[in-house]
Amino acid sequence: MNKKSVKDIDLKGKRVFCRVDFNVPMKDGQITDETRIRAALPTIQYLTEQGAKVILASHLGRPKGAVVEEMRLTPVAGRLSELLNKDVKKADEAYGDSVKALVSEMAEGDVLLLENVRFYAGEEKNDPELAKAFAELADVYVNDAFGAAHRAHASTEGIAHHLPAVSGLLMEKELDVLGKALSNPERPFTAIIGGAKVKDKIGVIDNLLDKVDNLIIGGGLAYTFVKSQGHEVGKSLLEADKIDLALSFIKKAEEKGVKFYMPVDVIVADDFSDSANKKAVAINEIPADWEALDIGPKTAELYSNVIKESKLVIWNGPMGVFELDSFANGTKAVAEALAASEGTYSVIGGGDSAAAVEKFNLADKMSHISTGGGASLEFMEGKVLPGVVALNDK
Numbered sequence: 001m002n003k004k005s006v007k008d009i010d011l012k013g014k015r016v017f018c019r020v021d022f023n024v025p026m027k028d029g030q031i032t033d034e035t036r037i038r039a040a041l042p043t044i045q046y047l048t049e050q051g052a053k054v055i056l057a058s059h060l061g062r063p064k065g066a067v068v069e070e071m072r073l074t075p076v077a078g079r080l081s082e083l084l085n086k087d088v089k090k091a092d093e094a095y096g097d098s099v100k101a102l103v104s105e106m107a108e109g110d111v112l113l114l115e116n117v118r119f120y121a122g123e124e125k126n127d128p129e130l131a132k133a134f135a136e137l138a139d140v141y142v143n144d145a146f147g148a149a150h151r152a153h154a155s156t157e158g159i160a161h162h163l164p165a166v167s168g169l170l171m172e173k174e175l176d177v178l179g180k181a182l183s184n185p186e187r188p189f190t191a192i193i194g195g196a197k198v199k200d201k202i203g204v205i206d207n208l209l210d211k212v213d214n215l216i217i218g219g220g221l222a223y224t225f226v227k228s229q230g231h232e233v234g235k236s237l238l239e240a241d242k243i244d245l246a247l248s249f250i251k252k253a254e255e256k257g258v259k260f261y262m263p264v265d266v267i268v269a270d271d272f273s274d275s276a277n278k279k280a281v282a283i284n285e286i287p288a289d290w291e292a293l294d295i296g297p298k299t300a301e302l303y304s305n306v307i308k309e310s311k312l313v314i315w316n317g318p319m320g321v322f323e324l325d326s327f328a329n330g331t332k333a334v335a336e337a338l339a340a341s342e343g344t345y346s347v348i349g350g351g352d353s354a355a356a357v358e359k360f361n362l363a364d365k366m367s368h369i370s371t372g373g374g375a376s377l378e379f380m381e382g383k384v385l386p387g388v389v390a391l392n393d394k
């Protein structure tokens with residue numbers, strides 16, 4: 001990476017404004033998945049060991065510029081204290097005199113967590129005044145929030161113009177892994193794209209077709225491709241206005257010599273529920289009033305074989321409605337093939353695919369699970385991430 005990291009600067013005694021992505025799922029005030037908190041620990045620990053005063057900032061949810069009690073970061077401070085095994089103070093604001101007072105009391109190695117930065121309307125507007133107010137708290141800016149790096153906000157981009165600005169260790173690792181995969185991939189290189197909608201994955205599919213050897217399509221978006229081949233898809237997800245685009249991707253794959261894999265069989269259901277009647281049918285036999293909610297066993301085997309022959313696999317988006325156990329088998333088969341294939345470097349592109357891998361208890365078998373959902377998607381689309389661009393060059 002050509003951006004400076006925490007390893008490139010002196011941190012002793014410095015007040016460090018460290019942007020992390022603690023946007024974790026919560027239910028009834030409890031954190032239900034702490035992956036993102038754990039992922040930030042190496043940077044926080046490094047900063048404290050170097051004798052920095054660590055001021056952590058994050059968003060949580062989308063409070064839209066107002067205080068929303070359930071979106072306070074207080075539970076995160078509690079869990080962080082346990083994980084770091086040290087007292088983490090929590091501020092009730094994210095800037096201003098009350099926060100300055102707390103910072104002035106900090107000793108080297110102390111950790112303070114600011115309140116949700118999205119309680120202020122200026123955050124998402126990248127208001128220069130708010131960015132300045134954040135910067136006034138610190139001597140150095142560290143961005144470790146890969147998951148929010150696609151947002152040009154006051155705490156992810158604006159502040160970097162006011163302080164020496166470097167990446168954290170998580171940010172560096174995410175950019176290294178995803179960057180290497182896309183710029184210098186080991187081959188055969190396979191991308192697996194699933195999820196709900198073609199429209200969300202246009203940029204990713206287009207960009208990856210320039211790089212991969214195999215492109216595997218699954219999930220709800222597959223049926224627009226299936227339809228483009230003249231098959232009926234019944235009540236399955238279909239974006240009628242994207243059929244021509246789907247066809248153009250298949251054509252592009254042919255021109256580029258990319259092997260393009262679509263489902264050869266599917267699991268159809270008479271209802272969108274776990275208790276629906278279901279059956280496996282060939283791809284050209286989807287009944288008119290049924291919907292395809294998962295790839296079928298033959299497809300799962302076909303995809304697993306492609307995975308096993310690949311040196312590098314990037315996976316974004318589930319193969320079916322994996323949240324319902326009846327339609328989780330296809331996604332599970334892909335996850336298991338990745339887990340079992342020792343010679344394959346597996347990169348999970350965050351979001352639902354990461355949740356699926358967690359659900360099947362295979363997370364520790366993957367080479368890299370990105371903490372970014374939207375951010376990893378935009379990276380795979382080849383877009384520049386504003387939170388990264390703003391950091392100081394090496």
Ligand SMILES: Nc1ncnc2c1ncn2[C@@H]1O[C@H](COP(=O)(O)OP(=O)(O)OP(=O)(O)O)[C@@H](O)[C@H]1O
Nearest residue numbers: 195196219220292293317320321350351352353373
């Ligand atoms: N055949 C299908 N029919 C309907 N929905 C499906 C089908 N296959 C998968 N899905 C649904 O798609 C959703 C995931 O789609 P989405 O595009 O948001 O995923 P994603 O690519 O992992 O997103 P991100 O990584 O950006 O969070 C899941 O909730 C899943 O149930």
Ligand SMILES: O=C(O)[C@H](O)COP(=O)(O)O
Nearest residue numbers: 021023147148151373374
């Ligand atoms: O969960 C995410 O993908 C990041 O934390 C960014 O959140 P956002 O989509 O609300 O900006």
